[in-house]
Amino acid sequence: MEKFRTNLKASDLGLQDEEEGPLDVLDLPQLYTRPPAPVLLSTLADLSSQPSSWESTPRSRSGISTPLKRKRKIRNEGVPQYLTKIISSPLAWIEDDGEKELVWEAASQRLSERSGRTAMGAITRSFAIPLLPETEVHQAVGVVNAEQELAPDADDIVELTLYEPALTADNLGLKTWASSYLLAKQLSALQQYIPNLPQDAAILELGAGTGLVGMAAGFVFQRNVILTDLPEIVPNLEKNVRSNASVVSSHGGTLSTAKLDWTKPDDFEADVYAGSPNSFPLILAADPIYSPEHPKLLVNAIEYHLRTDVAARVVIETPLRDAYAPERKDLRDRLSSIGLQIIEEGEEIGYDDWSSGQGEELAEVRCWWSVWGRL
Secondary structure: OHHHOOOOOHHHHOOOOHHHOOEOHHHOOOHHHOOOHHHHHHHHHHOOOOOOOOOOOOOOOOOOEEOOOOOOOEOOOOHHHHHHHHHHOOOOOOOOHHHHHHHHHHHHHHHHHOOOHHHOOOEEEEEEEEOOOHHHHHHHHOOOOOOOOOOOOHHHEEEEEEEEOOOOOOOHHHOOOHHHHHHHHHHHHHHHHOOOOOOOOEEEEEOOOOOHHHHHHHHHHOOEEEEEEOOOOHHHHHHHHHHHHHHHHOOOOEEEEEEOOOOOOOOOOEOOEOOOOOOEOEEEEEOOOOOOOHHHHHHHHHHHHEOOOOOOEEEEEEEOOHHHHHHHHHHHHHHHHOOEEEEEEEEEEEEEOOOOOOOOOOEEEEEEEEEEEEO
């Protein structure tokens, strides 16, 4: 597609610059004008509505994600109809059949993106995770006006790129959720509540999903992290680990993956771990509760794998969804029942992209994080 966009400018399309405000669908190239393929492809690229990755959160501006950017802002009203007309048009004035296919494919993709995240198909997006706690970033960049964005040094930021396959209702572990992003950014600050980890010790992540938290832990703690999930989630997890392994290793961490079903916490063997119980000084979990059974299963897995010494820690972050309030209480009670207590906890606000695809704002998500240790 890129070969058709070479040197195209907004002025070539008769369109306004972005500073003049969002465009209306009527300002886009209309089919009755018989626009050439490069013009249509450029317009369709600007209509991309890849989900935002929660670029700014009220609590922390030091870690920002870097999703695909639109070159021009375009109002959503009327766009689905515009895309449908392109898909249904024979594009008879375009002689090259290959160009026609590219236009139809791009228009179909743009339409699917507006049907919600489950219809969007596979996406790849990047997340920038800070190596320093937010307070240290403030000190590094000096006092700034509340309206200014912080600008941490590039050396204090690590960018991870994650692949998310097309989603269905039964594979939501293939999506990166707000709590994972928030916890990944929190890890540098949470080090103060975690005793020095043994040099040869591995960190365990339960329910790793796309792997954001575990990969961030690898370079924040400079240790090996074993990222685990159910068998159907692990192939994509492995893909993300492979694509980010060099970035993590360049900052002193290593990554491994393994299948782990919480109903059978002892049925677990990784390349660098023989499956012995009570082996991990630190266990991480983000957004681990989706059913009444999950607190029991999660705590059973934690009890089996967490070391028994007083330096052992568990770090959990989960959204404060009203529907799962009983499950969160159950989780707290069960963690207490196995001899763990909260060392520190707090709440923070993030954003998620689980939308209908109709151009609404990102959903605000309040999350609870907690660090647990032995009594």
